[in-house]
Amino acid sequence: MQSVKQAESIILDSVQPLDQKLDTEVIELSAATGRILANPVKSELDFPHWDNSAMDGYAVRYCDVQSCSAQQPAVLEIIEEIPAGYQPQHTVEQGQAARIFTGACLPKGADTVIMQEQAQREQNRVLILEAPEPHAFVRRRASFYQAGMPLLEPGITLNAPEIAVLAAAQCTQLRVYRRPRVAIISTGNELVTPDQPLQPGQIVDSNQYALATFVAQMGGVPVPLGIVPDQPDVLREKITQAIATADVVLSTGGVSVGDYDYVEQILTSLGAQFQVRSVAVKPGKPLTMATLSSSSERCVLYFGLPGNPAATLVTCWRFVQPAILKLSGLARESWGPTFVQAQTCQELRSGGKRETYLWGQLKLNAGVYQFQLAGGGHNSGNLISLAQTTGLAVLPVGETVVPVGESVQVLQVGSPINS
Structure with missing residues (x-):
């Protein structure tokens, strides 16, 4: 069984990003x-495309106004009015100014803009009441970006x-x-679609919908392949179809050690190279990750995810998300999950034997992150408690309790709520 860090590293090392020419x-x-x-x-x-004004005011020559004041204003003749989008028709000469508006092209001869609050207009002339800085309120051509540069x-x-x-x-x-294609398979005789009436012992397949949404949020193209019963031949056919059509395959259920868990033996028969078989994480211990070659010699990533809804999403947020981001061509520094330090609003507990992820709401209160534990108990099958999750508090191996008010590392899975 690998640690969380080991599993993350192995998974990312197995990912071949999309080709910059072919994909x-x-x-x-x-x-x-x-x-x-x-x-x-x-x-x-x-x-900017040309020198332009950053203010409503007057375009002037700095040398005409550099010594003026309210007691000794510079008196200038207004020769033109220049709104945005207008091509100036005149050159500003000694003793002249042009009325100009924000974004308008600076006329020839002018090198400074006087904001209108520092000027007083009298018919066709303007009194400049305060000496400006040189080149004040002028946005110079190419000062933001020069043509031909990256x-x-x-x-x-x-x-x-x-x-x-x-x-x-x-x-x-x-x-x-291109967007990575991600096939989604749900396994289990007990699963039914949301539009079917439930019989005793049956469960609605929520994972198919959760994973399709997750993949779309990661920028991928979800390819839902539906529910597959616990029948090896049928499951093998569906997995083969997924490998042939997708860059990544996500299957839920069938990766534990039960009598009806066939995924690993089918992958073995298809020539899969297993990279991860189980991880010291709670929830999500039975995570399987393997690589296979498709008919087009693409390297396909196969994630066998636990079937319980909370475990499914936790393993996706922690392990699958970085893999899809790397595959998609995103720059290296953006692959991994985002962690923040937060104050916990409740006491947090774990068994201490595995790195434990507790879901809840990450809040931002007066610039301080706070973590509010979800109610209803942290059972990996408790789908209801996952609603409104924006963070996963992380308790490392060996840490069994985090008291109220103490700092805890939180994996951010959504936008924090502003309190």
Whole structure:
């Protein structure tokens, strides 16, 4: 049985990221939200595109106003009004100024902008009441970015700021990594779909839906393959189908040591190389991870996840998420889970023999993280207590209790709630 750190390292070492040439596609900017950039982006434009004003005010020559004051204002002739989007028509000469608005192009001859609060207009002239700093409120051309330089690097997720940059750079098409395909299999004779009436002993297959959502949130394409009964031939056929069509396979159940747990022997018969067979983690001990070669010689990752809902999601958040992120082409520093230190609002307990993950809500109160333990007991089959989970408190091996108010490491699985 491997430690959590050992299992994480082994899993990540087994992941081969998508190929920068073979596993990419060109998409429209309008479809790029959440995608991972595959190629570096440059622009032919300077940012700003031209010298422009950062304030509403007056464009002047610094030498005309450098010594003025409220007692001895500089009196300048207004020769032009320049709104944003307007091409200036005149050059500012000695003793002149142009009325200018935020974002407007700076006219020739001007090198400084006087904010309107420091000026007093009188018909076609303006009195400058306070001496400015040189080049005040002027955004110089290329001061933000110079044309031809790297603009965005590959391996980043394209969210609102990056999409805005690409739009401003007139990059309407871009090359991104394709989304990893993740097949999802639920095993067990006791499972039924949510639309079926329950018979005694049956359980609704919630894992299929939870995992499909998890995969989509990770930027992958979920490929739900449904429920497979505990029949070796049927299960083998479904696993073979999954390997042929996906980059990652997630199956739930059938990885323990029960009489109806067939996953390991089927994977062995298919030539799987087992990397992880069990992990010293609670919940999630029977986690299996193996690698297989598909017909196209791709390396397929197979995760045999425990069937209990809490154990399924905990192992996904802790082990599967970094693997999918690395596979997807995301830059290295972004792969692992995010941990924060938080004050616990309740006493936390574990058996101490395995690294234990307790789910609940991570809150941010006046800049301090706090962890609120979920109610209802921490049973790996208690799906109801998982609702609204945003953090997993981590109790290392050997630590059996964390008193109220003490600091605990928390794995962040959602946005913390602001108290």
